[in-house]
Amino acid sequence: xxxxTAAVVLVAVLCLLDLLLTVGVIKRLREHTEIIAPIRQQSxxxxxxxxxxxxxxxxxxxxxxxxxxxxxxxxxxxxxxxQPCKAVLPDFIRLAETDGNCRDHRIAVVIGDTSxxxxxxxxxxxxxxxxxxxxxxxxxxxxxxxxxxxxLRVGISRGRTVVTSDxxxxxxxxxxx
Numbered sequence: 001x002x003x004x005t006a007a008v009v010l011v012a013v014l015c016l017l018d019l020l021l022t023v024g025v026i027k028r029l030r031e032h033t034e035i036i037a038p039i040r041q042q043s044x045x046x047x048x049x050x051x052x053x054x055x056x057x058x059x060x061x062x063x064x065x066x067x068x069x070x071x072x073x074x075x076x077x078x079x080x081x082x083q084p085c086k087a088v089l090p091d092f093i094r095l096a097e098t099d100g101n102c103r104d105h106r107i108a109v110v111i112g113d114t115s116x117x118x119x120x121x122x123x124x125x126x127x128x129x130x131x132x133x134x135x136x137x138x139x140x141x142x143x144x145x146x147x148x149x150x151x152l153r154v155g156i157s158r159g160r161t162v163v164t165s166d167x168x169x170x171x172x173x174x175x176x177x
Contacts, residue, residue: 044146044166051154051161052142058129059121064107066142066161069154073105074168075143076128077150080116085149089123091169092151096127103128109139111148 045051055065069075076092078085096106106128110117113132124130131139143152143163153165 044150045144045152045163047163047166049144049163051163052144054138054142056131056133056138058107058131059125060129062129064129064131068104069107069161070105071155072099072101072164073107073154074099074101074128075107075109075139075152075154077109077111077140077143077145077148078120078124079111079148080114080120081112082148088149088151088169089120092149093123093127095151095169107131107139109133109137111135111137111140 051066051069053066055063058064074095078089078092092108096103103126108124108128108130110120110124110130110132112134117132121130121132133139143150149169150166151168152163153168154161155164156162157164
């Protein structure tokens with residue numbers, strides 16, 4: 001009988017300990033949510049948001065900026081060391097080849113200037129105007145990109161250049177820029 005009583009007391013103590021740990025974890029998760037919520041609201045451009053000003057030169061020497069974007073243009077951000085980017089790249093190229101727009105209506109931004117970036121540039125060059133920039137560069141800042149890959153469709157609405165779709169391609173989880 002003493003053994004049974006001891007076992008019940010032990011199980012009760014373990015349940016209380018588990019309950020205390022669970023309450024502690026929930027409190028920590030709430031703290032983290034409060035910390036992360038403002039950051040998540042600031043990062044990334046969404047459908048309907050206006051595109052910021054930018055002025056850059058493509059790898060082909062063509063000037064590009066917000067004013068060069070036409071209705072139904074596509075802007076994509078890739079990084080050479082990003083596995084999700086490699087998975088999405090064929091879909092982007094296929095979209096570019098079939099969307100009916102000319103190459104000038106697509107901008108591909110390659111983040112980072114490395115030998116791997118140069119390979120990516122050569123793959124994108126036939127289907128888009130390509131810009132190479134450092135993380136948080138001019139175009140990335142104008143589009144408030146928070147990760148790669150990001151593929152956006154932009155258009156003109158009431159005289160403003162805005163994002164018309166932030167879900168152009170089905171994408172794997174984005175990597176942080």
